[in-house]
Amino acid sequence: MYLKSLHLNRFRNYRDREVQFDAQKTIVVGNNAQGKSNLLEAVELLATLKSHRTSRDRDLVRDGDEIARVSATVKRSYGETDMAITLRKQGRRVVTRNSENLRRQMDFLGAINAVQFSSLDLDLVRGSPDTRRSWVDGLLIQLEPVYAYILQQYNNVLRQRNALLKKIRNLEENPPSRELTAQLALWDAQLAAHGSRVTRRRARVLERLAPIAQSWHQQISGETEVLEIKYAPNVARSQDDPEQVQQAFLEKIQQRRVAEQNLGTTVVGPHRDEVDLIINHTPARSYGSQGQQRTLVLALKLAELKLIEEVIGEPPLLLLDDVLAELDPNRQNQLLEAIQDRFQTIITTTHIHSFDDQWLQNSQILTVEAGEIHPFVPNI
């Protein structure tokens, strides 16, 4: 797929700018806080309807304005699609595809696929389980947009069940009345039904991703290290049969009944899943240097690219946010070799000189300054 143009209107620090992408690689040069990342954020938003920097739409609208609009034209193997998102300081967002308003946001997903790689991604190794869960979820949403709906339903069940557990705890009746016990049983069943869908899909995607990441990791680290990605679901399952998984949920809920009622919150379910990243039988978090952790993240990102390409049948976009400079020349070259000219890549950097000449060949170079975008003119 190819992102032909991107139009930012009152988005973040952009007043009104349109960018035409005319090469497979686009390098965006600029000082900090000029709008480089905002550009990539706009693409991320089109691909996932989410931003990893904020969950509030009002942050995305330019100061002093009420409405922002991000639109793009994407070329896919089946034709061109115009996508647009209208964001409001207050109120709901509206998404359109080929000028048609979509009733469900889910239908917007899947037209643009992108893998983003920023320096924040080191948190995948070092951060809390929450970071890894949202990484897997983000990938799943791109591969199977219906997962966005499944996850939303699960979170809804979770909130409702937590509200009920809190109520039970605050009533301090011990044991809780029959009426409340009966109600809780209903939410147990809902948690099991929706939770098992989330768990099964996460297991499935990690099963496919793990071998690809492993082989990349081996290649980048020079075949000295072995990476394992292990899904550690909160509710362990022996088989991938939906009924079996639901049964496992219900059993675990039964075991943790007292704890849940004392805490007043749900402790069983995929919101407590973990993804273990293991290098040479040692947890990657406690293993090795920053360089090794970077190698791991690079392998994960390359695996994401390949997996999306495999499933979608077209190479996704790659967004490199200020990350290239952090990689040593060897890893830079590995990355370049991996993407070749197949993946359209948008790269942001503060210094054009920080990477190898090979990167500059056949690249479109743009400069960003205070929300303005211009072609790059080299200083001679």
Add this chain to the structure above:
Amino acid sequence: MIEQLQKLPGVGPKTAQRLALHILNRSEDEVQGIAQALIDAKKQVGFCQTCFHLSAQSTCEICRNRDRDSSTICVVSDSRDVIALEKTREYDGKYHVLGGVISPMDGIGPEQLHIQPLVRRASTPEVREVILAISPSVEGETTTLYLGQLLKPFTKVTRIAFGLPMGGDLEYADEVTLARALEGRRELD
């Protein structure tokens, strides 16, 4: 006035402004008529004592109608659903309006809904079937499950089918609906 009008569902600042200007341009009599109609409706319309559908009398027209089949009760979450189902003219039984769905987050448990009266109605020998017609949201599903367990000892309980809209092509159906339709598939008779 604009602020008051904005409290109505579906009315944003612009519509509220338009409505306000329109009202100001009308004669006083006309405005009086609108205001009176609103107040009259609010004063007179209450809930049916039997099924909790909106009604100007203590028993609604549907419950009073002797031609309707009183052996089936269709359970819905609010009065809008009754109106929607009535438009189909397919159903000639009685209704029961719950007044919402179970939602602990909003502090709505079974005791906040009109469930006790429903149990009383369902346990009479006259009633032979209760049809649950509640939206398939997470909360709606939970309410359906709850009512199913509660009413089964008394009578036959069914739920309406969910699936593909009429005149729709299979290929255009979304995955969620399609999965649900597959789940609820049945043998051809």
